Amino acid sequence: MVQIKKPKHIYVCQNCGAQSPKWLGRCNECGEWNSLIEETALPLPKRTNLVLGAEKPLPLSQIKQPKNIRTPTGLLEFDRLLGGGIVKGSVILLGGDPGIGKSTILLQVCSKLALNGLKVLYVSAEESIFQTKMRAERLKTNSDNLLLVSETNLNTIIAYINEFASHSALAERGSPEAAGGPDLVVIDSIQMIYKSELPGAPGTLTQLRECATELVYLAKRQGVSLCLIGHVTKEGAIAGPKSLEHIVDTVLYFEGDRFQSFRILRAVKNRFGSTNEIAIFEMQESGLTEVANPSGLFISQREEETPGSVVVPTIIGTRTLLVEIQALTARSYYATPARRVSGVDFNRTMMILAVLERRINLASGGQDVFVNAVGGVQVDEPAADLGIALAIASSMKNKPLPKKIICVGEVGLSGEVRAVNQINNRIKEAQRMGFKQIILPKQNNDVNLTDTKGITISKVSSLYETLDIINILGKQ
Numbered sequence: 001m002v003q004i005k006k007p008k009h010i011y012v013c014q015n016c017g018a019q020s021p022k023w024l025g026r027c028n029e030c031g032e033w034n035s036l037i038e039e040t041a042l043p044l045p046k047r048t049n050l051v052l053g054a055e056k057p058l059p060l061s062q063i064k065q066p067k068n069i070r071t072p073t074g075l076l077e078f079d080r081l082l083g084g085g086i087v088k089g090s091v092i093l094l095g096g097d098p099g100i101g102k103s104t105i106l107l108q109v110c111s112k113l114a115l116n117g118l119k120v121l122y123v124s125a126e127e128s129i130f131q132t133k134m135r136a137e138r139l140k141t142n143s144d145n146l147l148l149v150s151e152t153n154l155n156t157i158i159a160y161i162n163e164f165a166s167h168s169a170l171a172e173r174g175s176p177e178a179a180g181g182p183d184l185v186v187i188d189s190i191q192m193i194y195k196s197e198l199p200g201a202p203g204t205l206t207q208l209r210e211c212a213t214e215l216v217y218l219a220k221r222q223g224v225s226l227c228l229i230g231h232v233t234k235e236g237a238i239a240g241p242k243s244l245e246h247i248v249d250t251v252l253y254f255e256g257d258r259f260q261s262f263r264i265l266r267a268v269k270n271r272f273g274s275t276n277e278i279a280i281f282e283m284q285e286s287g288l289t290e291v292a293n294p295s296g297l298f299i300s301q302r303e304e305e306t307p308g309s310v311v312v313p314t315i316i317g318t319r320t321l322l323v324e325i326q327a328l329t330a331r332s333y334y335a336t337p338a339r340r341v342s343g344v345d346f347n348r349t350m351m352i353l354a355v356l357e358r359r360i361n362l363a364s365g366g367q368d369v370f371v372n373a374v375g376g377v378q379v380d381e382p383a384a385d386l387g388i389a390l391a392i393a394s395s396m397k398n399k400p401l402p403k404k405i406i407c408v409g410e411v412g413l414s415g416e417v418r419a420v421n422q423i424n425n426r427i428k429e430a431q432r433m434g435f436k437q438i439i440l441p442k443q444n445n446d447v448n449l450t451d452t453k454g455i456t457i458s459k460v461s462s463l464y465e466t467l468d469i470i471n472i473l474g475k476q
């Protein structure tokens, strides 16, 4: 008698991948609520014989780097973010809120590459090819090298990629690298792709992980560069698994407000370039355009000097940006006063409040404190400490700072102002934007004084000294 095996059901946490034989309201591993979904257990893989692969291990000195390993896309901000272009065979994961511009930017990248003669395959799993065509018309782009397909089945997509090999750009030139297939494949989005052999709906953790892993193997094997679009959960992580971030080479996130026109693209992981780099775009009628002068974006358009507002020169990746820090302190009507920050580090701000209370005698107990970096940018570096401290002190004393003053420095627990890196870049950017005075740490011995025309440099060694210079502590 043939025995039919009943499929075994398990419950998989969609947040961390933990498995449980029964449903639970809360995952035992990661503590997430309501994250377990029923899936069919995969059969255990059969043991295979150990055989040598086609490629043997090679000494490092004998490995020859192929030429043109990076392909610049021509979208300058995007290239800078990646460290100079898309690396052949690399996998990029692009995340962001719905409607923020993920499909738009990748279609722009694809069409730029296609116009440069590279072969690109855009797999649109969410929209029909007509909708993508409409978007391309908006972007005023057209190319025979850009192929579109609307498909969600992984096996079909892989077949398309393999079929490409025979008529790729390289094959036409008779290159031996022709097996590579298309130069770039975009999957929009990975959450919509499914593998028919696997149980579960598209987007479940098993599907997501298996489909992404298979595509990553294919990219590495054939030297095809791959861009995966991933959706973001309301907490801001790429939906479902952190594991997707581990298997790809580069993770880019769209930040910024969907309701504002400019968009920040941040590299949170980059195997071939620097992390913490950002690219700034503006969403216009014909797609995302690069912003020529981003420093102006993060300074509020105010006419008068207002208390609680300070501009700091901050380094984000390879770029220096001027960002306005705003603070507001107001009498609290609650037993526990509110402390809210946005765009700056919460713990550092709390430390600065304590330093202000103990070293300067500016106590904030009984007051609500709000601190905000203008324009939705994230300023995490300690060099912004002095700016945060001055903004809070200025709001508490209700005394504005002169408009053309800018300040930078790390604040220590005893109220001292410590040296910061790349001080000359910061001075230069402040000069360029027309600031007349910069307050910086005395400990910075590397200031290049020949370069400081038009801007007065005030060196300070403590927070107290700084407040004294700008006359915030005096009588109102």
Ligand code: TYD
Pocket: 096, 097, 098, 099, 100, 101, 102, 103, 104, 105, 135, 138, 139, 283, 284, 285, 286, 287, 288
């Ligand atoms: P989209 O790329 O579809 O977002 P995602 O793929 O991240 O969900 O972005 C669409 C938004 O951008 C939509 O609100 C319309 C707007 N947009 C423009 O303003 N100009 C344009 O040229 C395009 C193509 C879109």
Ligand code: MG
Pocket: 102, 103, 104, 126, 188
């Ligand atoms: Mg989209």
